[in-house]
Amino acid sequence: MTPPDRDSDNRRAQLIKGLAEMALLAVLRDGPRYGLELLERLHQDAGLAVADGTIYPLLHRLERGGRIVSDWRTETDNGRPRKYYSLTPSGRAELVAMLDEWRALRRKLDRLTDGGPR
């Protein structure tokens, strides 16, 4: 792999990581979810192919930062406990701030790429 390819991969990975964090908090806005459920929602609904090995460290970091909390629940489908994550008030506030930033950035990029009025 040539260095420009690697740079491009790194940029893409960083961008997806930031977007994944926002999308993950947005999914949790609807209610508690466990890791695999979050992965599938991100993949199916947002087209974000977050790696299995990436989501759990991200959840761990968000939990350590107080954005989300977790609890183990035993579901009826298989009787095994799963770790469910929910938004905290701080996570909800962070999501609102991230969405504001994202919308402002998207508007500017749309104007730039579509050549519309500034």
Place this chain on the structure above:
Amino acid sequence: MTHPAEIATARDAHRLAAYLRDLRWALSALPASDRDEIVAETRSHLLDRVAAGAALDSALAALGDARDYARPFVDSYRRHAALAHGRTREQLALVGERIASSARAAWTALLLILLWAPGLALAGTAIVKLRHPEIAGLWVGPRRLFVGTIDDPTLARELLGFWIFPVAVVALVAAWILTRRLLAAAVRRLGAAR
């Protein structure tokens, strides 16, 4: 040997146990409660993947090597602990490890060197001044200003005299305070970038 209903073969049960054992080992820097939680959640994830029809090998491959998978957990814990307890040595180690891969870490290291250079030069010169007061100090000559010793004291004028002692202490204390702030900010930003 008994194993979860989702795991159909003894080979898979063995592979799962081996992966979780490697993961536990790779997470040994974490407190036991965190380690147990991560291992339990990883096990739950793998069993869910297999229950949904995936082969255990592909579910393991998707997580990656246990050591690589463990690394971000460990890094995050070390950053958090270094910040929460204000441990300068740990913060310095984290910045040091990232010098080659992070411009922020490299700039922080450079700034730290610049921060400590005057204080250390003054302190070293002050120690020499205890034994050789006539040749050690802060000198201003025809072309330059420097801290240290001089062979011929008639060629330059010494500015501080024995004030070099308190000035050195102030410079070192200031460097220490700024180091603490700079390191904490750098470690916080290094964490945000991951």
